[in-house]
Amino acid sequence: xxxxxxxxxxxxxxxxxxxxxxxxxxxxxxxxxxxxxxxxxxxxxxxxxxxxxxxxxxxxxxxxxxxxxxxxxxxxxxxxxxxxxxxxxxxxxxxxxxxxxxxxxxxxxxxxxxxxxxxxxxxxxxxxxxxxxxxxxxxxxxxxxxxxxxxxxxxxxxxxxxxxxxxxxxxxxxxxxxxxxxxxxxxxxxxxxxxxxxxxxxxxxxxxxxxxxxxxxxxxxxxxxxxxxxxxxxxxxxxxxxxxxxxxxxxxxxxxxxxxxxxxxxxxxxxxxxxxxxxxxxxxxxxxxxxxxxxxxxxxx
Numbered sequence: 001x002x003x004x005x006x007x008x009x010x011x012x013x014x015x016x017x018x019x020x021x022x023x024x025x026x027x028x029x030x031x032x033x034x035x036x037x038x039x040x041x042x043x044x045x046x047x048x049x050x051x052x053x054x055x056x057x058x059x060x061x062x063x064x065x066x067x068x069x070x071x072x073x074x075x076x077x078x079x080x081x082x083x084x085x086x087x088x089x090x091x092x093x094x095x096x097x098x099x100x101x102x103x104x105x106x107x108x109x110x111x112x113x114x115x116x117x118x119x120x121x122x123x124x125x126x127x128x129x130x131x132x133x134x135x136x137x138x139x140x141x142x143x144x145x146x147x148x149x150x151x152x153x154x155x156x157x158x159x160x161x162x163x164x165x166x167x168x169x170x171x172x173x174x175x176x177x178x179x180x181x182x183x184x185x186x187x188x189x190x191x192x193x194x195x196x197x198x199x200x201x202x203x204x205x206x207x208x209x210x211x212x213x214x215x216x217x218x219x220x221x222x223x224x225x226x227x228x229x230x231x232x233x234x235x236x237x238x239x240x241x242x243x244x245x246x247x248x249x250x251x252x253x254x255x256x257x258x259x260x261x262x263x264x265x266x267x268x269x270x271x272x273x274x275x276x277x278x279x280x281x282x283x284x285x286x287x288x289x290x291x292x293x294x295x296x297x298x299x300x301x
Contacts, residue, residue: 008113009260009291012106015197016284019204028205037267040198046166048192049135052112052128053170054185055121057177065129068249072133075236075253079103080141082235086227090220093275096145098220100268101282102228104138105259107131110287114259114294115252126252128170135167138262146272196263203266207280215281228286229293233258237301251301258297260286 022028028036055061083099090098105111107127115123139161172178180188207215215221237254245253261282269279 015200
């Protein structure tokens with residue numbers, strides 16, 4: 001199991017390095033980078049989300065799905081509070097990046113493959129439900145972190161985006177047991193599979209403008225990694241354990257929190273003019289260091 005985890009992390013790291021190479025050789029320019037971000041946000045990610053809800057309906061699964069839905073809501077609220085406490089001394093631009101990095105994990109790109117390897121398809125289903133609040137929080141609170149817009153009109157505008165709309169569509173597909181035609185499913189899967197490499201290429205492209213030695217400099221970036229990869233998942237584990245959470249759901253929740261930072265942090269920083277350097281460093285280092293921390297966390301729980 002740990003070998004599969006490590007292999008998946010290594011694959012993502014290699015993809016980021018490919019993105020660095022594409023930028024260095026000028027195959028990816030600023031215009032291309034923005035174009036890739038738009039393709040990811042409006043096409044590949046929505047397709048991946050819809051495909052992830054392709055499961056048959058059952059009452060037992062629905063009951064556990066409702067539980068993990070509420071667990072996910074509570075976990076994201078807890079992580080927001082934890083971030084406010086942990087990063088209150090940082091300047092606003094870096095605080096926003098570090099908060100996003102802590103609250104939003106790489107559930108889709110790393111979480112799904114790991115959960116599938118441990119729990120099979122049923123784990124993938126529960127992970128899909130876990131990502132519903134994740135997507136809602138990310139496209140509301142996550143966007144606000146970078147834009148600073150906090151009024152209701154701006155929130156409603158940010159929520160009207162393809163990824164979140166497709167998440168709600170996926171819920172309907174599951175609840176009503178809608179069977180999509182095989183050609184449509186295969187198309188969704190194929191396009192959705194492009195999400196991971198495109199996201200990693202974007203992060204790598206942004207990272208190319210930073211000297212590699214600079215990525216590993218600064219105590220604050222290691223502090224972020226401690227909070228994100230060790231403190232947060234262990235705190236969530238003990239809280240859910242005290243609450244008497246179902247073991248399978250508990251493990252899935254902890255695994256999701258223990259994932260490296262969502263690679264979309266680079267896309268958000270690019271799209272909303274955030275601190276791109278800190279965003280790239282966060283995505284890169286949490287992914288690299290998670291090769292060690294994820295197997296350790298999973299062994300403990």
